[in-house]
Amino acid sequence: MMTDYKVETIxxxxxxxxxxxxxxxxxxxxxxxxxxxxxxxxxxxYKSPSIDLVNVFEVFLPQLLLYPNPTDPLNSDAAALMIRDRTAYDQIVKEYCEKYAKPEDAGVAPEQKSSDDEVTEDEDTSSDEDVAGKSDP
Known part of the structure; x- marks a missing residue:
């Protein structure tokens, strides 16, 4: 799919x-x-997906995380906090990431490079575990 993302077939x-x-x-x-x-x-x-996967991981998901829309939220409490106190919102997001989105929770070695860096086949050490993480704040 993409050379700088780790992809695991099931x-x-x-x-x-x-x-x-x-x-x-x-x-x-x-x-x-x-x-x-x-x-x-x-x-x-032979039948393509309805959306280009590269765009999902390169554009859509990063944009969604960088520029969330608090006027159309999935989590109304988080949206209200974001509107009221962006610093507190960002702090909670960081805490949730540290708590629920650790590399080892996703089956990735902590020292592995980020998606912005190339990942080589030698660094492929993860397993087919359940999807990691909790809901966004």
Whole structure:
């Protein structure tokens, strides 16, 4: 898929795999690591997914984390805190990342490079564990 993301197939399937996603640098999510489950359509590669996967991991997810929209939240308490006190909101996000989005929770060695750095096959040491992390604050 992409050379700078760690991708783990599930049961050697081309349709089902995990992508290790690192929080964007210079954000409250920096240092957080998530194991994201991706499922492609049955006819893949002859039937393409409805969205370009590179855009999801390179653009959409980082933008969502860097510029959340508190006027259309999934978590109304977090949105209210973000509007009222951005510093407190960022602090809670950092605490949640340290608590629930540690590299080892996603099956990644703590010293592994972030998604902005290239990952070599020699650094591939993770396992097919359940998706790590809790809901965003």
């Amino acid at each position: 049961n050697d399937s081309m349709q089902l795999f995990f992508v290790i996603f690192h929080g964007p640098k210079e954000s409250a999510y920096q240092g957080g690591v998530w194991k994201i489950r991706v499922e492609l359509p049955e006819g893949y590669p």
